[in-house]
Amino acid sequence: MTRLHPTPSHEIAAADLHGAVAELLGEGWRLALVAGHDDPDALRVVQLWLRPVGERREIVVRVSHEDPRLPTLADVSFPAGRFERELLDLFGIHPEGHPMPQRLVRHAHWPNGWHPMRRDAAADPVFDDDLGSFPFLQVAGDGVYEIPVGPIHAGLIEPGHFRFSVVGETILRMKARLWFVHRGMERLFQGRTPEAAIELAERVSGDTAVGHTLAFVQAVEDALAVKVDPETAARRALLLELERLYNHVSDLGAMANDVGFGIPHIHAQRLRESLLRHNAALTGHRLLRGAIGVGTARLQCEPDLSLIASVAAEVVELAALTLGHSVVLDRFTRTGALPAEQARAIGVLGYVARASGVSIDARADHPSADLGPDFVPITETSADVRARYAVRAREFASSALLVPRLTRLAAAGGLGRSETQPGPGRSLPEVDPRGGEARPTAAEPRRPVGGPCAGVGVVEAWRGTLCHRVELAEDGTLSRVKIVDPSFFSWPAMPVALADTIVPDFPLVNKSFNQSYAGNDL
Numbered sequence: 171m172t173r174l175h176p177t178p179s180h181e182i183a184a185a186d187l188h189g190a191v192a193e194l195l196g197e198g199w200r201l202a203l204v205a206g207h208d209d210p211d212a213l214r215v216v217q218l219w220l221r222p223v224g225e226r227r228e229i230v231v232r233v234s235h236e237d238p239r240l241p242t243l244a245d246v247s248f249p250a251g252r253f254e255r256e257l258l259d260l261f262g263i264h265p266e267g268h269p270m271p272q273r274l275v276r277h278a279h280w281p282n283g284w285h286p287m288r289r290d291a292a293a294d295p296v297f298d299d300d301l302g303s304f305p306f307l308q309v310a311g312d313g314v315y316e317i318p319v320g321p322i323h324a325g326l327i328e329p330g331h332f333r334f335s336v337v338g339e340t341i342l343r344m345k346a347r348l349w350f351v352h353r354g355m356e357r358l359f360q361g362r363t364p365e366a367a368i369e370l371a372e373r374v375s376g377d378t379a380v381g382h383t384l385a386f387v388q389a390v391e392d393a394l395a396v397k398v399d400p401e402t403a404a405r406r407a408l409l410l411e412l413e414r415l416y417n418h419v420s421d422l423g424a425m426a427n428d429v430g431f432g433i434p435h436i437h438a439q440r441l442r443e444s445l446l447r448h449n450a451a452l453t454g455h456r457l458l459r460g461a462i463g464v465g466t467a468r469l470q471c472e473p474d475l476s477l478i479a480s481v482a483a484e485v486v487e488l489a490a491l492t493l494g495h496s497v498v499l500d501r502f503t504r505t506g507a508l509p510a511e512q513a514r515a516i517g518v519l520g521y522v523a524r525a526s527g528v529s530i531d532a533r534a535d536h537p538s539a540d541l542g543p544d545f546v547p548i549t550e551t552s553a554d555v556r557a558r559y560a561v562r563a564r565e566f567a568s569s570a571l572l573v574p575r576l577t578r579l580a581a582a583g584g585l586g587r588s589e590t591q592p593g594p595g596r597s598l599p600e601v602d603p604r605g606g607e608a609r610p611t612a613a614e615p616r617r618p619v620g621g622p623c624a625g626v627g628v629v630e631a632w633r634g635t636l637c638h639r640v641e642l643a644e645d646g647t648l649s650r651v652k653i654v655d656p657s658f659f660s661w662p663a664m665p666v667a668l669a670d671t672i673v674p675d676f677p678l679v680n681k682s683f684n685q686s687y688a689g690n691d692l
Contacts, residue, residue, distance in 0.1 A: 177218075177226050177227060177228055177392075177626055178227045178228070179216075179227070179228040179229075179230060180227070180228070180229055180230065181229075181230040181231070181232070182230070182231060183231070184231050184232075184233060184239070184241065187229070187231055187240060187241055188241050188243060188246070190229060191217075191229070191243050191246060191247065191250065192246050194219055194229075195246060195247060197221070198221055199219040199220065199221045199225075199227075200219065200220050200221065200517070201218075201219055201247055201249050201250055201253070201517075202218045202219065202220045202628070202635070202637050202654065203217070203218040203626075203637045203639055203652060203654045204216070204217050204218075204250070204253035204254075204256070204257065204652075205218075205639050205650065205652035206257050206260060206261040206263060206287060207641075207650055208261065208287065208288050209232075212232040212233060212234060212235065213232065213233050213234070213235060213238050213261060213263055214230060214231070214232050215230070215231045215232075215233070215240065215257065215263065216228055216229070216230050216639070216652075217229040217230075217231075218626060218637060218639060220535070220536065220628065222534070222535040222536075223534070223535060223536070223537070224535075224536055224537070226536075226626065226628070238261070238262055238263040238264060239263070239264045239265075239266050240254070240263060240264070240265055240266065241265075241266055241267060242254060242265040242266060242268040242269075243265075244265070244268050244269055244270075245267075245269075247517075248515055248516055248517060248662070249516075249659060251265070251268060251269075251270070252274065252658070252662070254268055255268070255270075255271065255272070255273070255274035255275075256274055256275055258271065258273075258274075259273055259274055259275040259276040259280075259285065260275060260276075260285055260286060260287040261285050261287050261288060262283075262285040262288065274349070275349050275352060276352075277349065277350070278298075279297045279298050279299060280295075280297065280298075281295045281296060281297060281298060282298075286352075286354060286357065287356070287357065306333045306345055306347075307343070307345065308335070309335035309342050309343050311337070313337045313338065314335060314336070314337050314342065315335075315336055315337075316333060316334065316335055316336070317333075317336055317673065318331070318332075318333055318334075319331070319332040319333075319334070319676075320332055327687070328350075328351060328687035328688060328691070329350035329351060329687070330347065330348050330350065330687055331346070331347040331348075331350070332344060332345070332346050332347075332676070333345045333347070334673065336673055339672040339673050339674065340670060340671075340672055341668050341669065341670065341671055341672065341673060341676070342669075343665070343669070344665040344668045344669075344676075345665060346661060346662075346664065346665060348661065348687065348690055348691055349690070349691045350691065351687070351688075351691050352691055352692070353688075353691070353692060354692075355370065355374060355653065355692040356650075356651055356652060356653060356692055358370055359640075359648050359650075359651035360648055360649060360650065360651070361647055361648065362647060362648055363646060363647055363648070364386075364387070364390040364616075364640075364642075364646075364648065365463065365464060367386070367648055367651070368383060368386065368387070368462070368463065368464075371383045371385075371386035371387075371638075372457075372459045372460075374653055374655065374688065374689060374692070375655060375657075375686040375688045375689035376457065376688065377413075377417055377457070377632075377686070378413070378631050378632065378633065378636070378655070378686065378689065379413070379457045379458055379459045380406075380409045380410050380412075380413040380458050380461075380462065380631070381410065381413065381629050381630075381631025381632065381633075381636055382631070382636065382638070382653070382655075382689075383459075384406055384409075384410060384462055384627065384629045385627035385628065385631075385636050385637060385638040385653075386627060386638045386640070386651070387462055387463065387464050387465075387627070388625075388626075388627030388628070388629065388638070389625040389626050389627035389638040389639055389640040389651075390464050390625060390627075390640055390642070391464060391465060391625065391627075392625030392626055392627065393618065393623045393624055393640055393641070393642050394464075394616050394618060394623065394625070394642070396464065396465050396616075398465060400539075400540065400579065401579065401580055401581075401582050401584075401586070402465070402466060402467050402586060403539040403540075404539055404540070404576045404579035404580040404582075405461075405467035405468075405469060405576075405580040405586055406462060406467045406538070406539065407533075407538070407539035407541065407572075407576050408473065408572075408573060408577060408580055409453070409458055409461055409462065409467065410629070410630070410631070410632075411569040411572050411573055411576065412445070412448075412449060412452070412458060412473075412569075412573070413458055413631070413632055414565065414566075414569045414631075414632040415445055415478070415481070415566060415569050415570065415573075416442050416445040416446055416449065417632045417633075418562045418563075418565060418632065419438050419441050419442050419445065419481070419485055419488075419566060420438060420439070421562055421681065421684055422434070422438050422485065422488060422489065422492070422559065422562055422563060422566070423435035423436070423437065423438020423439055423442075423488070424438070424681050424684075425492075425502075425555070425559055425681050425682060426438075426492045426498060428677045428678040428681050429497070429498050429501040429502075429678060431492065431495060431497075431498050433491070434488050434491055437484070437488055438488060441481050441484055441485065441488075444477065444481060445481060448474055448477055448478075451470070451471060451474075452469055452470060452471060452473060453468075453469065453470060454470055464616075466586060467586050468586040469580070469586060472577065472581070473573060473577050475573065475574050475577065478570050478573050478574075479570065481570070482566065482567055482570035482571075485563065485566050485567070485570075486563075486567065489559075489560075489563040492559070493556070493559070493560075499556070501555075501675070501678065502554065502555040502556035502559060502678075503552075503554060503555075503556050504552075504554050505554055505555045505556075505671060505675050505678065505679065506554055506555050506667040506668060506671055506675065506678070506679035506682060507552070507553045507554040507667060508522065508525075508526050508553050508554075508663055508666060508667040509526065509553055510526045510527045510528055510551075510553065512526075512663070512666055513526035513527075513528050513553070513663065514528055516660075516662055516663045516666065517659045518634075518659055518660040518663045519633070519634030519635050519656040519659050519660055520630075520631075520632075520633045520634020520635065520656050520660065521558055521561045521562055521565065521633070521634070522558065522634070522660045522663060522683055523634065523660075524547060524548060524549045524550065524561050525549070525550045525552075525553060525554075525557035525558040525560070525561045526550075526551075526553040526557070527549055527550070527551040527553065528549070529547045529549050530547070530634075530635065531547035531630050531635070532628050532629060532635040533545065533547070534547050535635075536628045536630075536635075538629075539576070539579075540579065541572060541575070541576075542572075542575055545568070545572070548561055548564045548565050548568060549561070555678055555679060555682040558682040558683070559682065616646050617644065617645065618642050618643075618644065618646065621644055622641060622642060622643055622644055622649065623641070623642050624639065624640065624641045624642070625639070625640055625642075626638070626639050627639075627640075631656065633655070633656045633657060633660075633684070633685065633686065633689075634656030634659070634660065635656055636654060636655050636656055636689075637653075637654045638651065638652070638653055638654075639651070639652045640652075653692055655686055655689030655690060655692075656685075656689075657685035657686040657687075657689045657690040658689070658690050660683060660685050661683075661685050661690055663683070664679065664680065664683045664685070667679055667683070
């Protein structure tokens with residue numbers, strides 16, 4: 171395969187995989203993505219590794235369709251072990267020696283031997299009864315009992331099952347079971363042009379429309395060697411910070427509400443609504459959809475800097491009110507702690523990692539826009555709910571300060587409106603008469619130069635670093651899209667943080683993590 175992007179790619183034998191990965195980990199590389207591929211001649215596994223600043227590389231391993239096996243990496247990397255279970259479910263690639271080879275994505279009623287990402291996978295398999303192939307470890311002893319929660323919840327949230335082993339009110343162990351809504355998202359991308367696939371990228375996780383869309387178009391641009399000018403990069407970074415703002419303020423209110431302090435929650439929702447209306451004026455969509463395309467980023471008007479500054483000032487007061495309440499502070503402090511060494515071992519990302527003192531932020535580690543010399547990732551060290559609250563509050567202030575700078579940088583190239591001329595292979599956007607966001611009209615897709623190609627996008631979304639990897643066929647359509655939301659990395663840390671807390675603190679700790687079900691359950 172011809173690779174037009176700068177990511178070095180090394181194909182190695184399966185027998186050499188363990189040693190190569192151990193060497194990368196020792197050099198400070200992080201496993202960011204593992205993509206399976208069903209090629210005509212073999213099953214191909216691509217690992218994407220990242221290291222600051224801006225370094226990335228890929229390792230490729232091939233196995234036969236007849237005997238698809240790879241040595242497990244679970245003994246050297248917890249995230250690798252989870253990616254291996256995903257590969258087993260979706261592609262049937264067996265991780266030899268894996269300590270916990272149970273199903274991860276496929277639930278018990280999914281047919282044995284049916285792997286939905288394989289070329290020969292039946293489109294309408296016969297599902298079985300739930301045979302209980304995902305057993306929960308029972309904790310026995312005097313006074314120990316179990317509390318099952320979900321998968322259907324009282325609120326309008328997506329399904330997830332949480333099984334608590336409890337003595338008194340103290341949680342001895344909690345196990346989460348996700349993937350109740352496997353949408354086949356990655357398969358839906360296949361055969362679409364990149365422009366036609368943007369609507370899917372925007373909906374991978376509804377509250378992360380900018381983050382996933384930006385990572386997707388970066389990957390396409392990487393594959394096609396499309397250069398993005400600094401003004402467009404600034405507009406994209408601006409949209410990313412606006413997405414961070416409305417999500418962070420919502421969480422700040424919800425965390426206070428989970429300990430019974432409703433006043434900050436009410437005001438946070440008021441501020442969030444102001445930001446959502448600003449988003450709609452800026453892009454035509456409250457969740458900022460429709461603004462980013464391949465090689466482009468369009469705004470309908472200039473950001474309202476006075477509104478952003480006003481909301482930021484109120485958020486400072488909101489955080490002071492919340493943390494100044496003695497009962498709230500007591501509930502936040504030392505609750506749901508995730509020590510730095512555990513955060514690193516599990517591989518958590520975003521504000522969860524930074525609240526544990528792990529400074530990982532793609533805006534600094536893999537920059538795509540000029541955020542200025544004063545930008546530094548915000549970290550806390552207490553690793554508890556209070557730290558995760560404080561990181562959000564401080565990041566809100568940091569993002570609010572970035573908005574004017576990015577607005578100035580973006581203004582050098584105008585707003586990127588639809589009246590500007592399209593680039594090669596592009597057409598002008600048309601507005602959906604039903605009131606949807608602006609969409610490009612059908613156009614002949616760009617065809618890769620030199621045959622099929624691949625590219626990678628890395629973005630610091632509001633929850634953390636997310637990655638997309640795409641492969642384009644010769645006709646310019648997508649042959650494979652692999653998506654990794656930061657929630658895939660951070661969900662497993664929540665049971666660790668809950669150990670020895672009390673049952674009434676579960677909603678609070680869960681909200682302090684606030685991981686995406688949709689982004690995880692692709």
